[in-house]
Amino acid sequence: MPEKDLYEKLIKFYEFQLGEMPFRDEFYQALKATFSPQDLRVFFLLPFMGNSTSQKLEKKAAKTGIETATLEKTLKAFVPQGLVDTWIIPGKGRVYARALIISLLELQVRLVDDSPMRAACTKVMNAFIEGAVKMLPTRTPYYRVLPVERTLTGATPVVTIPLEIPIPDPREVLPIDIVSEMVKKEELIAVSDCYCRSTKRLIGEDCGHPMETCFYFNELAQTKLEAGYARRVDYEEAMRILYQAEEAGLIHNVSNCKGKIQTLCNCCSCSCGVIKAIVHGQTNVGAPSRYTAVVDTEKCQLQGNCVPACPMKVYELMDGKLVQHAEKCIGCGHCVSVCPEQAIRMELRSEQRKIYTDNDALFRQINIEGITGLVVSKLQGR
Secondary structure (H helix, E strand, C coil), X not given: CCCCCHHHHHHHHHHHHHCCCCCHHHHHHHHHHHCXXXXXXXXXXXXXXXXXXXXXXXXXXXXXXXXXXXXXXXXXXXXXHCCEEEEEECCCEEEEEECCHHHHHHHHCCCCCCCHHHHHHHHHHHHHHCCCCCCCXXXXXXXXXXXXXXXXXXXXXCEECCCXXXXXXCCCCCHHHXXXXXXHCCCCEEEEECHHHHHHHHCCCCCCCCCEEEXXXXXXXXXXHHHCCCXXXXXXXXXXXXXXXXXXXXXXXXXXXXXXXXXXXXXXXXXXXXXXXXXXXXXXXXXXXXXXXXXXXXXXXXXXXXXXXXXXXXXXEEXXXXXXXXXXXXXXXXXXXXXXXXXXXXXXXXXXXXXXXXXXXXXXXXXXXXXXXXXXXXXXXX
């Protein structure tokens, strides 16, 4: 009986996460040029979801005739290639997991040396950035926007009435809204070049924004450090990079959870997939912050600083008036930070989307939606 096409099987695994694979034939050929059938036999020892210890994998490998030395060598080689994630769990030891398609893409576009795999991944990644990928019908966004920090932690609008009773800040700012508070809670921090801007640079569309702006935390940080394409930073250096990103007009996009975050991107509207997805009306990639920008028309002197500062093109100067398309606002706060009259403020949205407890809970929900959407699509013949 002929062996199953393992390269086709791997693409189908990626399509579960990505939807329809763009440049499918070229990606298939790149996989064949990069990985042997024996490599992929090792890959498919890993569970479809979750992780597995070295001991469990050795037992599975023995049943299929794969020697322990081959298993260990192949798994180690997979990590810097973006095929496998690995980290250490206290009390459990080293574990391995199938990496998401985005891990393969983001690693390959950061490589210095050209190869069929890097070339194919660059095309797939650019298609993802530009919204040309048919995503699975999930509803829950993986990312959410965090506002420019000083727009929430600056002068607090506390007013005192004659009885000297303070009126509380209507913004209701929480630690989950503040980038420094979110980062402070995480034990291990790593930073690397932005994979969206790396992709654009490879195709000759470098936008000129800062590159080293992608953050990883905890287990995912450990994986990226072992893969060799991120560097470890402490809290103080992380915050310097993040504040510089704010000054450059980049938008904080953090894992859509309250703690144990995995990623924190700093995105631009010219190169980054998360912001482009929001612009295109895709609601399952990134969510706005808990805030929206509100203009005080009496204070506004029509300086127009907010127009170029807004990545979503919320503002226009028309016929001597500032027009605000409030429905486009993602609550990044850049307009607030550049207004010399302080005529724009951040206000809590009247309707709030769910923010998950931690990254595990977030991924469970997204996976449930993905599996359900896949089953429904199959039943409907799509």
